[in-house]
Amino acid sequence: MSNVKLKEGVNKLTAFAPATSANLGVGFDILGLALDAVGDKVTLTKRDDGQIIIEKINSVTGLPLEPNKNTASYALQKMCEELDISCGFSMQIDKGIAMGSGMGGSAASAVAAVVALNGFLSNPVSREKLVEYALYGEEIASGGRHADNVAPCVFGGITLIRSLAPMEVINLPYPELYCVIIHPHLQVETKSARGILKPEIPLKKYVEQSAQLGAAICAFYQKDIELLRRSMQDLIIEPQRANLVTGYYQVKEAALKSGAITATFSGSGPSMLAFCDSKANAEKVTLAMLAMFNKHGIEADQWISPINPDGAYIIEDK
């Protein structure tokens, strides 16, 4: 028997979930951050026939409307099942995050759905639980249980996932940072970007990479930009994925030469993330990265965003 009760008189709710960037170079599958630039919205309307239906997906085409194939509706289904919520919901998804942009679009839709549902509950579940539910959606999108987009999407800020079972997410402090996201118009699917990774890594590389991860976490706590610059080195994943993106190392070099603290893949790519210490610098770095992609004949979109400290939330009615 479930103790979950729905609030009286609430029939429709909209939640916003921000774009995110996962891995951050040193933290493959464990680090991620929330962006302020864009996000997805999900509106849920209560039904009484027990069905979960996607009514509409705005702004993008090609996403599945079948409830058990779409990340948002699948996460919602699982949360309803586990909490024994049987009324059913109609769902409208407003995609603010471009498809394949490396900014966690599938995670954001799933998170917006479960955060919206949480708003219906008299006893809302914890943020850790929301991550778990949203992960069901992420699983059908990426083929694995990776919370590095979902966790910052729910919690905001920069997050470290210590454990998936039990779910444990740690919010890291951080200095003032501006994130540049560059989305080159190349097709790289998360599943194939994961497929090319060797299943084993040398112990020696593990030690070197651990040292960089450890130092980067120290840099976040100490808000030490120069230590961050030295330690944001990815010795394991980047060398294996760089050739998926034409001009990757030249674009990275262009970013660093223009003053970026680091430039790396956003998630599994092809998008790239650069950290900058000011907005002016972020603009300079953006232009340099775009110019280099252009030199390789590649069009790209760009976003500049501070880190979003809040994560997903219910949009209150006016």
Next chain:
Amino acid sequence: MSNVKLKEGVNKLTAFAPATSANLGVGFDILGLALDAVGDKVTLTKRDDGQIIIEKINSVTGLPLEPNKNTASYALQKMCEELDISCGFSMQIDKGIAMGSGMGGSAASAVAAVVALNGFLSNPVSREKLVEYALYGEEIASGGRHADNVAPCVFGGITLIRSLAPMEVINLPYPELYCVIIHPHLQVETKSARGILKPEIPLKKYVEQSAQLGAAICAFYQKDIELLRRSMQDLIIEPQRANLVTGYYQVKEAALKSGAITATFSGSGPSMLAFCDSKANAEKVTLAMLAMFNKHGIEADQWISPINPDGAYIIEDK
């Protein structure tokens, strides 16, 4: 040409270097801490014939007296060479750290030697440089360039080595901790403990271990004992080395059951390190660990020590 000058009128100096414990479970080859319990002393007396001679090693037998085989004199030789110091020194080593006790005895002697020499210089070198010189000694003892004992021995506290070249050591903050070191009377050499490690690790384990390392560093910064307890998990090295020590997992379990925050290898073993949050608790944990080793017919020595915040230093004449 060297700019190094020796201070006038200084002919004899003694330095103390503390015992250390390396790895700390989650930080293979990169984390270490300094102990307050014991340490080695090295006394240098200036000569004028250019020779480096070991006059005496007190308290232990079996250490090499040949200057290029002993960790202390070899480190001193290298430092003299690189700084172009040609007078020569006589050396007396007072070993406070028991041989093979897993408390960084070879590192401590090397560090005491280079710290003593630094006291002769009008322009002393940096602590990073001292780590580099002492590492030459560590290399002949362990067959590799591992600074995880040398760094905390020089710097004190808990240290993370981000990079060996250039040398970069980060001092971590930490909550009040009492360390228990248990030295079972078993022979395990550093070189062979290293030799059994597989040269590759699964990517999946790397991700899980990175998460624990990252969380442990967060726990040190946040001085969060419970987070430390959850995150001090070694999924990579411990399973490979546990069978080198009879009863390892039972002793570990006895420690944890008695309230230890973590129990793991001290360095490459056979000694074990446990973290406790009070002295009373450390005494309880010590007894439990000793009793379990005894049950396996193994004698053991024990030390209880807070973390030494200062590292190696020159002992001033009275």
